[in-house]
Amino acid sequence: MHPLLENSRQSIHDLAIRSELLKTTDEEPPEDFCCLVCMDLLYHPVTLMCGHRYCEHCMKLASKRSSKCPLCRRDGMMKHGREDIELNAFLKKRYPDAYRGRQIDRFERQQREYEKILFRYERVRKLGEEAVLGAGA
16 A cells, blocks of 8 residues: 555544544534645645645645645645545534535635636627627728
């Protein structure tokens, strides 16, 4: 088994024990389960080769700026992230309210992004129509 997978499974096991895995709670998640970029509950967590975890979306945004891990600054880490499916399932079960809040937040952000894209598209389409109509006159 790859060392990263082995370490990740052991880390999840250790975190689960500390968090009393079988309980569902409305408590705020501990820092161990928070993204180091957005400081909120990890949502679709990605584990980098250096062992640091980020939300998938936060990692993608950070990787556009640098290939270095935002925390330890090791170079090349952003290219080799691994989706942590087990941790995601654990967080969804353990912190259902916080996880649902993250789902809603992510959906609303995507909706705003799509609205901006649609607005730009409509502007370009209108400019194109005006150019075609103006050229025909």
